[in-house]
Amino acid sequence: MTNRHLLGIEGLSPPKITALLDLAENYVLLNRSGKTQRDLLRGRTLINLFFEDSTRTRTSFELAGKRLGADVINMSVATSSVSKGETLLDTAATLNAMNCDLLVVRHNQSGAPALLAQKVEASVINAGDGTHEHPTQALLDALTIRRNKGRIDGLTIAICGDILHSRVARSNFLLLTMMGNQVRLVGPPTLMPAEVGSLGVTVHHDMREGLAGADIVMALRLQKERMSKGGMVPSAREFFAFYGLNAEKLAWAKPDALVMHPGPMNRGVEIDSAVADDPVRSVIKEQVEMGVAVRMAVLESLARGTLWND
Amino acid sequence: MTDFLVGDVTLATPEGLLRGDLLVRDGRIAGLGPTLGRPDGVELITAEGAILAPGLVDIRASLGEPGYEYRETFASAARAAAAGGITTIAVLPDSQPAIDDPALVRLIAARGEELGSVTLVPYGAATRGCAGAELAEYGLLKAAGAVAFTDGRRTIASSRLMRRALSYASAFSARIVQHPEDAELAEGGAATEGARATIMGLPGIPAAAEAICVARDLRLAELTGGAIHFAHVTTGEACALIRQAKDRGVHVTCDTAPPYFDLNETAIGDFRTYAKFSPPLRAEADRQAILAALADGTIDAIASDHQPRDADDKRLPFAEASAGGAGLATLLAVTLAQVKAETLTMHQALALLTEKPAKWLGIDAGVLRRGAVADLCLFHPEKSWLVEAGKLPGKAQNTPFDGRALEGKILGTWKAGRRVFG
Numbered sequence: 001m002t003n004r005h006l007l008g009i010e011g012l013s014p015p016k017i018t019a020l021l022d023l024a025e026n027y028v029l030l031n032r033s034g035k036t037q038r039d040l041l042r043g044r045t046l047i048n049l050f051f052e053d054s055t056r057t058r059t060s061f062e063l064a065g066k067r068l069g070a071d072v073i074n075m076s077v078a079t080s081s082v083s084k085g086e087t088l089l090d091t092a093a094t095l096n097a098m099n100c101d102l103l104v105v106r107h108n109q110s111g112a113p114a115l116l117a118q119k120v121e122a123s124v125i126n127a128g129d130g131t132h133e134h135p136t137q138a139l140l141d142a143l144t145i146r147r148n149k150g151r152i153d154g155l156t157i158a159i160c161g162d163i164l165h166s167r168v169a170r171s172n173f174l175l176l177t178m179m180g181n182q183v184r185l186v187g188p189p190t191l192m193p194a195e196v197g198s199l200g201v202t203v204h205h206d207m208r209e210g211l212a213g214a215d216i217v218m219a220l221r222l223q224k225e226r227m228s229k230g231g232m233v234p235s236a237r238e239f240f241a242f243y244g245l246n247a248e249k250l251a252w253a254k255p256d257a258l259v260m261h262p263g264p265m266n267r268g269v270e271i272d273s274a275v276a277d278d279p280v281r282s283v284i285k286e287q288v289e290m291g292v293a294v295r296m297a298v299l300e301s302l303a304r305g306t307l308w309n310d
Numbered sequence: 311m312t313d314f315l316v317g318d319v320t321l322a323t324p325e326g327l328l329r330g331d332l333l334v335r336d337g338r339i340a341g342l343g344p345t346l347g348r349p350d351g352v353e354l355i356t357a358e359g360a361i362l363a364p365g366l367v368d369i370r371a372s373l374g375e376p377g378y379e380y381r382e383t384f385a386s387a388a389r390a391a392a393a394g395g396i397t398t399i400a401v402l403p404d405s406q407p408a409i410d411d412p413a414l415v416r417l418i419a420a421r422g423e424e425l426g427s428v429t430l431v432p433y434g435a436a437t438r439g440c441a442g443a444e445l446a447e448y449g450l451l452k453a454a455g456a457v458a459f460t461d462g463r464r465t466i467a468s469s470r471l472m473r474r475a476l477s478y479a480s481a482f483s484a485r486i487v488q489h490p491e492d493a494e495l496a497e498g499g500a501a502t503e504g505a506r507a508t509i510m511g512l513p514g515i516p517a518a519a520e521a522i523c524v525a526r527d528l529r530l531a532e533l534t535g536g537a538i539h540f541a542h543v544t545t546g547e548a549c550a551l552i553r554q555a556k557d558r559g560v561h562v563t564c565d566t567a568p569p570y571f572d573l574n575e576t577a578i579g580d581f582r583t584y585a586k587f588s589p590p591l592r593a594e595a596d597r598q599a600i601l602a603a604l605a606d607g608t609i610d611a612i613a614s615d616h617q618p619r620d621a622d623d624k625r626l627p628f629a630e631a632s633a634g635g636a637g638l639a640t641l642l643a644v645t646l647a648q649v650k651a652e653t654l655t656m657h658q659a660l661a662l663l664t665e666k667p668a669k670w671l672g673i674d675a676g677v678l679r680r681g682a683v684a685d686l687c688l689f690h691p692e693k694s695w696l697v698e699a700g701k702l703p704g705k706a707q708n709t710p711f712d713g714r715a716l717e718g719k720i721l722g723t724w725k726a727g728r729r730v731f732g
Binding site: 109112132133195198 | 503504509514580627629
């Protein structure tokens with residue numbers, strides 16, 4: 001049943017990831033050539049079901065669906081804390097009645113897409129659930145890395161900042177360790193998930209140590225909205241002083257190390273504008289472009305069942 | 311009411327398992343021992359290979375009523391209890407309204423008497439409305455029949471209030487029952503903190519939250535001379551603290567429940583909300599430690615920890631789903647799995663479900679002896695049955711053991727000599 005859906009990187013295998021990246025690579029070329037493939041998903045319905053605000057991911061899926069010829073509908077569901085639960089399963093029943101083929105879900109609760117996947121007939125794609133996973137982000141990051149470094153194994157990748165609240169960090173370290181890279185998580189202990197060091201990554205609280213010799217430096221957004229009372233770091237300026245990625249800290253990584261960020265950025269908090277906008281080192285804009293291609297590959301694979309049936 | 315003789319059966323007596331007969335007359339045990347012989351006009355009940363035990367005594371369950379009748383009612387819980395061999399239930403007070411008034415205490419007991427198949431022993435609220443702010447009326451509540459005082463699933467969080475509760479309750483020789491989790495550390499948590507919660511992206515509660523609360527309350531019990539009971543202990547660290555405190559003579563007792571010695575945190579994989587509990591399921595090492603503490607006597611009883619929930623409470627994203635499992639029908643069989651595994655002897659397992667909790671509650675039950683009220687549970691330790699959510703007795707179907715084949719089938723339950731199941 002999980003083969004019908006993309007709920008997380010957990011459950012994928014290196015050959016499947018490679019196949020997805022290869023397919024996405026073709027879409028990069030196709031997109032750049034201005035051609036479209038509007039017959040692939042013609043007559044299929046894709047619903048973007050977003051329980052949480054998003055501009056970039058939703059637009060990216062919308063574009064991916066449209067380029068493949070799908071009928072794309074965006075649904076933003078306002079969530080009141082009281083009715084969230086009912087909304088989710090009631091929505092599932094509604095979507096079944098609409099004969100939706102592909103359902104892209106973002107939700108602020110870990111496991112919400114998995115719950116929906118049990119109830120809907122459509123293929124569910126997790127577009128970010130709580131602090132759990134964001135698999136298409138990890139795939140687009142992998143594609144960006146592979147295109148720039150020529151490989152997606154044997155690299156040292158530092159993921160920095162608010163690891164605790166980051167579904168991007170989880171999907172990324174799952175994918176990158178699975179493909180044979182060294183992943184370092186860098187941040188203050190209060191923003192590090194419990195026992196994460198037992199999951200195949202190394203944990204660093206010192207940026208110099210964490211960045212030393214890294215091929216890729218990935219900064220994550222400091223998710224102030226998820227921090228409960230009391231705060232997990234004393235202030236944004238203290239965080240920037242010790243963990244904000246600027247030119248000085250980037251110099252600790254390899255000279256050709258690339259800078260990545262899943263967006264949206266808090267400039268001056270986890271990343272300095274000079275680094276984020278550096279035309280040579282930063283591939284942040286390319287990540288966005290890869291996002292559309294990767295999502296086209298995911299949608300095609302799920303809709304046609306080509307990749308998921310071994 | 312018919313008199314009957316259960317013939318040629320294994321009797322679970324305080325001295326151990328004995329082969330023999332048990333005679334019930336006028337609702338009481340008229341005799342037990344090898345080959346009693348059947349008097350005229352007495353029905354004979356036989357069951358090859360079965361064990362006759364006292365009716366089980368469950369020291370902690372929520373029954374839904376009053377306030378949550380959509381989850382369970384006294385009547386539906388009584389059916390589940392009878393099917394599970396349980397003849398006495400101590401009922402938690404954190405209902406709606408909370409049981410913080412003598413009239414409400416008497417209501418619970420009276421509803422049990424009306425049902426006739428199960429004795430309901432009421433807990434009183436430790437604080438008014440179980441809200442954690444003001445002491446409840448322990449003296450009046452105890453006089454009305456409250457057996458001990460607790461805020462149920464809610465931790466008595468304030469050290470100052472806990473000190474006063476223990477101190478004041480000691481005047482009435484009453485126990486305070488604590489849900490041992492440091493409230494601030496546990497706030498917002500959905501699973502035990504660790505690699506599993508991390509990979510699932512769930513907010514964690516450190517296992518140490520239990521030991522921190524236990525350590526504080528043990529010290530407060532010593533300070534006040536009060537008596538403390540820890541409900542559903544789940545960690546090795548808490549058991550070690552309680553073991554040491556018992557050795558020093560602190561008035562402390564504790565219990566656990568089947569999910570904590572049968573399951574570990576891996577049961578929540580794939581966001582299975584039916585395995586969401588409060589406190590949450592723990593790491594395997596803690597499960598093992600709970601088994602050791604059951605075997606060495608640190609833990610005084612096994613409770614069903616019955617928390618009825620309906621599908622709408624559970625079919626939610628994990629962190630939003632309600633915690634708790636239905637436990638009445640599976641209490642005996644899940645415990646007997648540890649006899650099969652040779653972690654506990656049959657005698658130990660049954661004592662933890664009958665004699666020890668009855669003694670803790672201070673009630674005349676849980677022992678097979680001449681003259682005692684005939685609350686009985688006849689079961690076959692090797693006969694198996696399948697746990698199926700949707701087909702469990704009673705209203706609550708939220709079992710974490712769905713799909714499990716369990717050995718230990720209840721053949722009959724008697725309340726004061728009247729057959730209420732089988």
